[in-house]
Amino acid sequence: MRIAKKSAFVFALPGILIYFVFMVVPILLCFYYSFTNWDGISDHYRFNGIKNFTELASDDTFLDALKYTAIFTLITALIYNVFGILIAVILDKKSKVHNFAKSTVFLPVVLSSVVVSFIWSYMTQMDGGIINLVVNAFGLPSIHFYGSKMAILYTVSVAVTWAGLGYFTMVYMAALKTIPEELYEASTIDGAGKTSKFFRITLPLLAPGITINTVLSIVWGFKQYDHMKIMTPGTVQSITMNSIERAFNYNMFSYASAIILVLFVIVIVISVIQLGIMKRFEVSEG
Amino acid sequence: MxxxxxxxxxxxxxxxxxxxxxxxxxxxxxxxxxxxxxxxxxxxxxxxxxxxxxxxxRMAWERSKIGELYLNSIFITVCSLILILVTASMLAYIIARNKTRMVSYMYVFVLAGFMVPAPAVLIPSLKTLKFLHLDGSMTGLFLFYAGTYMSIAVFFYVEFIKTIPQSIEESGVIDGAGTFTIFFKLVLPLLKPCTATVFTFLSIWIWNDFLPPMYILGSDHGRTITTGIYNAVGRETTDWNIVFSCSVLASLPIVAVYLLAQKQFISGLTAGAVKG
Known part of the structure; x- marks a missing residue:
């Protein structure tokens, strides 16, 4: 049933208008500003060509942010997907204990990044932090959670993935439900063990779920701001933190736009490559 | 054995x-x-x-004015949700039912918003909001949310509407009802499960959001629950008793929403996963 053109237009207009004004226009502006020298305040600014981008290429704070954000994304994406799949496979049963475990994995998802960061800041204090109290009780030396940049990345990754793991697990659990039971039954008759069932049946058939989850975890990783900002005093910057700092502490608005544009391009390129690669592995639907 | x-x-x-x-x-x-x-x-x-x-x-409530923060966050969350749920469902209805080339381009255009990281919209948004004289206002903030979450809401609705048989709408046409009546009286009630899913997801994300309220509202125009407790606690503080009581207060309402709508939340994730 087609809806008449006139009413279709009236129905689509408000949504499209909001999307256009508050999503598309800002992105176009971001593009535009990144080729200017605007400070974000003054009335005058001029076209700057690719100067912002050539400066970025030799800006150490930006390159550091890029490097650490990439490492952070890699760590979190690995944790999300490896643990997400394992937990989903383990919890793919019905019992009271299994249901309880599902709820616990999922509960932190509803917490704000601020609350998550507060809790983990407390847990990971050098002195008096819960984790070090436990570690010391076993006679082991305290862990320096914020001792180096890599240590900070690991610490923040644990907090972030603790909170987000529920999403990924749930998507994998839903994907597991789409695998036909007959495949497992047939392989049992053929004498396949648990491990070979996992690698030959479960993993290949989870490919669509893996695709969404890897793309999602990479996008989330690259746009990281909240936890890193709240848990550390700024020793390690993410790309977003770097850009916000440039825009508001240094009044380098166009430069900040250029940083955001780089982030944007990275996310899109990785997602497209990822989708392309994973499509080849996905089992085509019959 | x-x-x-x-x-x-x-x-x-x-x-x-x-x-x-x-x-x-x-x-x-x-x-x-x-x-x-x-x-x-x-x-x-x-x-x-x-x-x-x-x-x-008591101290957290007084020191960080939790009551005021609650009201701000509730206002922003509710306004964004109403705006998104109404406009996204209407837009999705057209996309799901009118299968012209123009409409499918429009769908791709709206879905492209998925790929955009929120901070990419935030910095230039401060300028568009200023241009519209909405900077530093809660109206500006909920319009920002309506824009950034339009893609996902439309996606959920389109995929859901596609599964609804059209016979009900056709009977409406025979009875001589207009598109508005058909949509709001016949279709919208059928979308309830989908609305519940979108509602749960977005209320959790908007309630918990941190970076946009910090910069769109700024410090002079009221704070949301997240930026409010962040500011009250400060970065250097180790008053853990206050930190934890603030955290509990900030989480209570949204945990309640989650517990009430747990089923919809999980069915939403499931829909997303199966679609691929």
Missing amino acids: KQKRMMAGFTEKTVLLAASLLFIFPLYIAIVNSFKTYDQIVKNPLSLPLSITFDNF
């Missing part, structure tokens, strides 16, 4: 239970310590509170 399997199941369950408890251990720490005095936290961080004190909550 049977006994052996039962034993294995028992061990598995015990290990699973222990692992689950370890996983929510940080939540236990936050909750029990929000009822202790500072000294008790330092002395006995792991124990249950010996004497329950509500002083932390």
Whole structure:
């Protein structure tokens, strides 16, 4: 049933208008500003060509942010997907204990990044932090959670993935439900063990779920701001933190736009490559 | 043989239970310590509170004006949700029913918003909002949310509407009802499960959001619950009793929403996963 053109237009207009004004226009502006020298305040600014981008290429704070954000994304994406799949496979049963475990994995998802960061800041204090109290009780030396940049990345990754793991697990659990039971039954008759069932049946058939989850975890990783900002005093910057700092502490608005544009391009390129690669592995639907 | 399997199941369950408890251990720490005095936290961080004190909550409520923060966050969340649910469902109805080339381009255009990281919209949004004289206002903030979450809401609605048979709408046409009547009287009630899913997801994301309210509202125009407690606590503070009571207060309403709508939330994730 087609809806008449006139009413279709009236129905689509408000949504499209909001999307256009508050999503598309800002992105176009971001593009535009990144080729200017605007400070974000003054009335005058001029076209700057690719100067912002050539400066970025030799800006150490930006390159550091890029490097650490990439490492952070890699760590979190690995944790999300490896643990997400394992937990989903383990919890793919019905019992009271299994249901309880599902709820616990999922509960932190509803917490704000601020609350998550507060809790983990407390847990990971050098002195008096819960984790070090436990570690010391076993006679082991305290862990320096914020001792180096890599240590900070690991610490923040644990907090972030603790909170987000529920999403990924749930998507994998839903994907597991789409695998036909007959495949497992047939392989049992053929004498396949648990491990070979996992690698030959479960993993290949989870490919669509893996695709969404890897793309999602990479996008989330690259746009990281909240936890890193709240848990550390700024020793390690993410790309977003770097850009916000440039825009508001240094009044380098166009430069900040250029940083955001780089982030944007990275996310899109990785997602497209990822989708392309994973499509080849996905089992085509019959 | 049977006994052996039962034993294995028992061990598995015990290990699973222990692992689950370890996983929510940080939540236990936050909750029990929000009822202790500072000294008790330092002395006995792991124990249950010996004497329950509500002083932390009273102090947190007064110091960070939690009541005001609640009202701001509720206002912003509710306004964004109403705006998104109404406009996205209407737009999705057209996309799902009118299968012209123009409409499918429009769908791709709207879905492209998925790929955009929120901070990419935030910085230039401050300028568009200023141009519209909406900078530093809650109206500006909820319009920002309506724009950034339009893609996902439209996606959920389109995929859901596609599964609804058109016979009901056709009977409406025969009865001489207009598109508005058909949509709001006949279609919208059928979209309830989808609306519940979108509602749950977005209310959690908007309530918990941190970076956009910080810069769109700024410090002079009211704060949301997240930026409010962040500011009250400050970065250097180690008043853990206040930190935990603020955290508990900030999480209570959204945990309640989640517990009420747990089913919709999970079915939403499932829909997303199956679609691929």
